[in-house]
Amino acid sequence: MLITNVRPWGGEPCDIEIKDGVTVGVMPHDPARAATGDTVAGRGRLALPSLADVHCHLDSTRMGLPFRPHTGAPGVWGMMMNDRDHWREDEWSVAQRATYTLGRMIERGTTRVRSYAQIDADCGLERFEGVLAAKEAHAGRCEVEIMAFPQAGLLREKGVPALMDRALSSGAAVVGGIDPCTLDRDPVRHLDIVFDLAERHQAPVDIHLHEPGALGVFSVDLILERVRALDMAGRVTLSHAYDLGSVSEATTRRLIEEFAELDIAMATVAPAQQRGLPLAALTAAGVRVGLGEDGQRDFWSPYGNADMLDRTWQLAFTNGYRADELIEHCVAVASRGGASILQDGPPRLNSVADRPGLAAGDSADLLLVEGETVASAVMDRSADRTVLHRGRVVADGLNLVD
Known part of the structure; x- marks a missing residue:
């Protein structure tokens, strides 16, 4: 060609x-x-x-369906229960919705995706199987990694670790975890299960972290402890981590240094409040950072439109970037930066000037x-x-x- x-x-x-x-x-x-x-x-x-969406939820999207007023309650658990109460009401199956949304993402320039697939006592493997069907429908157009994701925690409901194990034996490529302290309220046991599954399936780990300030840092330190003990450097991503930069300058510097040392990757969705670790400093230290759209017009939020170029604008805007070089860096993060997080991806960005x-x-x-x-x-x-x-x-x- x-x-x-x-x-x-x-x-x-x-x-x-x-x-x-x-x-x-x-x-x-x-x-x-x-x-x-x-x-x-x-x-x-x-x-x-081309663009890489390394944090999306194809199993919950409502793209292509009539707009629905938002009904979610505040907080992760309230939002999750709202989703649980309504996701079966949709006119399309999970597979239809995921396939449609993934097609829109490809049309707009995304060819690499890491999608969460909810695994819990309510849906079993149904939502995972829907995302797997979307991946197969667009094989040849896009690379898709599916994460087995315990949205409701690993410990609050019976049988979730076993369901995670089945998903990882059936095509899921990444082990997910979420808020070890605030959701499951037993961070040691939660992380023991996550890293045991990762070891048994030789899979990378991606932890969904919403926990605030010092509590979030506490969970991260437990994760870093396991990365060292299990020789998992280069195999762990922290998603969201909205608040890790809010504790102190010394903590910010330490975390960036340790993330660089252990090759901990980060996935951001460009949140409105920038209290996370600074993007340019992460890149300068050699930390892999990718971008994602998170939910796309679902029961969690009305935001998201399957266009990663739109989310790239949001990344630049929420970071207060005006200089062309920094806006271009956001494009680099949204493309090769994210791709470097996925398995067998290209090399990481070397600096904010890397193109x-x-x-x-x-x-x-x-x-x-x-x-x-x-x-x-x-x-x-x-x-x-x-x-x-x-x-x-x-x-x-x-x-x-x-």
């Missing part, structure tokens, strides 16, 4: 040659260049690495999008997009390509 007349990361016009799903050459644009095989007209658009993903040898996962500059593309979020996964066009003009 030859992609003609695109501007990698907003640079000079180039032609990109792809073979066997890999970029093999990036050359100055030549209108007279002879094309062999397929040709994609770049038309002067930007060429960016990887479009050199010879890189996987040809690309987003071509109209824009004067990368920053303007984030602000405008044009519908003129072409999406490639492994060197094949999978979406164009916000429509899937067969």
Whole structure:
């Protein structure tokens, strides 16, 4: 394949040659260049690495269904019970909703996804199986890692660890955990179960952490203790961790240093209140950071629209970024940063100025999008997009390509 007349990361016009799903050459644009095989007209658009959503809940999405007024009660447990009370009422099955939403994500430029799949005494494996069906429906268009996620905790209801074990034997790739102190109220036992499952299935771990301030730091220290003891460096992600930066400057520095030492990755959803560890400092220390949309118009929240470029705008906005370099860094986080968290992903970002993903040898996962500059593309979020996964066009003009 030859992609003609695109501007990698907003640079000079180039032609990109792809073979066997890999970029093999990036050359100055030549209108007279002879094309062999397929040709994609770049038309002067930007060429960016495709986006990676490393924190979404495809099992709870209501995208494509009529808008529903929000009925959730405050707090994780209140929201979870609201979801439990209503998720079976939807006009579409979990598989239909997950498949539709994943298709919208691909159309808008996402080709790598880590999705939570709720495992609990209420739904058993039904929601996991729905996400697995969506993954299979879009095989070849998108890489999907499914996380077995105990949304209601591991200890509050009988049989959840056994259900998690079954999911991990049936296609789930990641072991999830959630708020070891505030939800299960037994952090040692909760984390023992999580890391035992990870060891038995040789799977990475992703902990959903909403806990505030010093309590969140306490849970993180228990996690770090296990990472050291079990030689799990590079295999653990902390998701959300909204409040870890609120305790003290010394604690912030220590956590960043330890995350870098043990290769603890972080997934953010760009929350409105920025009390987490600072994004630029994490990248400068070598910590892998990815971005996700979280819920997408579900029983938890009306927010989310399947467009990771929209969430990239939110990441820049909530961090107070105005400089082009920092807005571009948000694009790097939303693309290669997130991809580096997933198994067999590309290398991590090296600095806030790192702009990887479009050199010879890189996987040809690309987003071509109209824009004067990368920053303007984030602000405008044009519908003129072409999406490639492994060197094949999978979406164009916000429509899937067969």
